[in-house]
Amino acid sequence: MSKKNTTHFVLDTKAPPKATKATLKKLDALKDDTIDYGDIPELDSRFWANVRLLKPSQKEMISLRLDKEILDYFRKQGKGYQRQMNAVLRAFIESDKRV
Numbered sequence: 001m002s003k004k005n006t007t008h009f010v011l012d013t014k015a016p017p018k019a020t021k022a023t024l025k026k027l028d029a030l031k032d033d034t035i036d037y038g039d040i041p042e043l044d045s046r047f048w049a050n051v052r053l054l055k056p057s058q059k060e061m062i063s064l065r066l067d068k069e070i071l072d073y074f075r076k077q078g079k080g081y082q083r084q085m086n087a088v089l090r091a092f093i094e095s096d097k098r099v
Contacts, residue, residue: 014077
């Protein structure tokens with residue numbers, strides 16, 4: 001394949017492109033047996049050995065004072081920013097337990 005026939009795309013994960021009606025119709029028309037799954041690794045026993053069930057915990061509404069920059073950062077992430085803040089705090093606790 002020549003370089004002049006190669007197109008490179010950069011995906012902005014914070015603003016993914018919207019699927020057009022034509023694209024969705026084309027995807028709906030695909031038959032399962034025509035889809036190449038060759039680049040997807042098989043979920044073998046090594047994968048399942050590290051899986052753990054995460055049960056949603058009960059949330060508690062609180063009042064919290066944060067630096068403006070911190071709150072602005074998470075709000076810029078869009079919908080679900082409070083869930084992301086919770087995940088960051090949970091990751092900190094988990095990493096602290098392992099020390």
